[in-house]
Amino acid sequence: MxxxxxxxxxxxxxxxxxxxxxxxxxxxxxxxxxxxxxxxxxxxxxxxxxxxxxxxxxxxxxxxxxxxxxxxxxxxxxxxxxxxxxKALGGAYAVEKLMAGRDASQVTVATATDGNHGRSVAWGAQQAGCKCVIYIHAEVSQGRADAMAAYGAEIIRVDGDYDLSVRQCAEDSAKHGYEIISDTTWEGYMDVPRYxxxxxxxxxxxxxxxxxxxxxxxxxxxxxxxxxxxxxxxxxxxxxxxxxxxxxxxxxxxxxxxxxxxxxxxxxxxxxxxxxxxxxxxxxxxxxxxxxxxxxxxxxxxxxxxxxxxxxxxxxxxxxxxxxxxxxxxxxxxxxxxxxxxxxxxxxxxxxxxxxxxxxxxxxxxxxxxxxxxxxxxxx
Ligand SMILES: Cc1ncc(COP(=O)(O)O)c(C=O)c1O
Missing domain, CATH: 3.40.50.1100 (Rossmann fold)
Known part of the structure; x- marks a missing residue:
């Protein structure tokens, strides 16, 4: 053909x-x-x-x-x-595991994303009843940003690339006590991405x-x-x-x-x-x-x-x-x-x-x- x-x-x-x-x-x-x-x-x-x-x-x-x-x-x-x-399967499952036995109204989850992982985390957070902050980089399309906002997440767009969005997410999370739900691992951070x-x-x-x-x-x-x-x-x-x-x-x-x-x-x-x-x-x-x-x-x-x-x-x-x-x-x-x-x-x-x-x-x-x-x- x-x-x-x-x-x-x-x-x-x-x-x-x-x-x-x-x-x-x-x-x-x-x-x-x-x-x-x-x-x-x-x-x-x-x-x-x-x-x-x-x-x-x-x-x-x-x-x-x-x-x-x-x-x-x-x-x-x-x-x-x-x-x-x-990606719907991963981030949302990790949010559910992290929230087990906790008062969700007191928790904010955060992640940096190109779109799909963030959508899963935002969806999981909405179901668990916790707050969610999503960091996206300059090139992430507005359509993908809107899809995450539709699940109630706060969207923060950084003026730079993916790596900058990851750093901003890490800095803000340390400052405000957000729980990071990442789909990648680094030294000392493996439990959540494993879920x-x-x-x-x-x-x-x-x-x-x-x-x-x-x-x-x-x-x-x-x-x-x-x-x-x-x-x-x-x-x-x-x-x-x-x-x-x-x-x-x-x-x-x-x-x-x-x-x-x-x-x-x-x-x-x-x-x-x-x-x-x-x-x-x-x-x-x-x-x-x-x-x-x-x-x-x-x-x-x-x-x-x-x-x-x-x-x-x-x-x-x-x-x-x-x-x-x-x-x-x-x-x-x-x-x-x-x-x-x-x-x-x-x-x-x-x-x-x-x-x-x-x-x-x-x-x-x-x-x-x-x-x-x-x-x-x-x-x-
Ligand atoms: C649709 C889609 N396929 C594949 C991948 C790659 O997955 P990983 O980063 O776990 O290798 C991603 C990551 O965001 C994705 O959104």
Missing amino acids: QSIQSFLNMCKIDDAHSLIQTTTSYPTDLEKLFPSSMVSEAQNTISNWDGYSPTSLHDLAPLAEAIGVSKLYYKDESTRFGLGSF VMAGYTMMVRELKAQAEPPTHIILQAGVGGLAAAITAALWQDLGVHMPKVIIVEAGFAPCLIASARSGKAETVHVTEETIMAGLSCGEASPLAWEILKQRVSNFVTIADSAVPTGMRLLASGDAGPKIEAGECGLPGIIALAGMMTNDDLRKSAGLSSSARVLVFGCEGATDPEIYNNIISGEIA
Whole structure:
């Protein structure tokens, strides 16, 4: 089909690095760091939330055939709790855990965000009955800011980049006694982000009932929290039958491929914002890195250029069912297509015509104005 082929022609890998991983069961050091009991508690809790239902897993058969793999599964997070991304699972769960046994009216939670994580924290705070302050940077769209304000959060826009919003949030929180609900970790701060990650694993519980285990999973990463949560929970379940894990990042924010090269959680300077706003993070999460370094075999980066075309392809229904995919929904598909046309990368990841590949459609139209401009072609 022409629309599939013209999209696939745009899918290229910009940078790649591989690590050799041996097949083991979930290691005991990780069981201490990110325990299976914490994962199952989060999954049991979230499955009892009002309005919970599993998100769809789509079988993108026409796209799988064109790319040359046996199966391409797409976990579609566009409908998650009406918030439009998997992030709904993490921040809100961490707020609930933090609030247990406390008088919520006395607590203010705070976070810095590109949009999706903040929406989850604001939603969780509204349900828990505590106050919420959200820090956003200069480039966060007004649509995303409004969506957070709609849950009653106070929005503070800083005149600078994401890192400045993180610093401002930390300073104000120290001054006013806010509880920070971050989706990334730093020295001495791990408990809350660990709950955020445990919340994300709800997707793994759902996947078990939706498809046979994949041979490969491709996970997009900002700080790496999503990728580490999915990797750990699948590894806890599947042990030595754990699939190969591939990480894809935006070329403008390549902190995990830098970490793979150096062997420790790295920070890179983000000089340009990627269209995949949720992936625009320069600082790898140290907790996430502890998990990823033990299991990820391939790290790749992609450019922004194929994202809008891919979004239009998924919306058209030519690649499978019609899908509302936001900018962060595309990286897994782009990475797979790019790797399959590169002999070295294909071999290094063990990708072949029998591969069953799982990708994560992390978000839907989280900013409807940007989404509509892309689908209409106004943003090419
Ligand atoms: C839609 C979406 N996808 C992926 C990510 C990346 O997640 P992480 O920063 O945990 O790697 C984000 C982060 O905000 C996001 O909003």
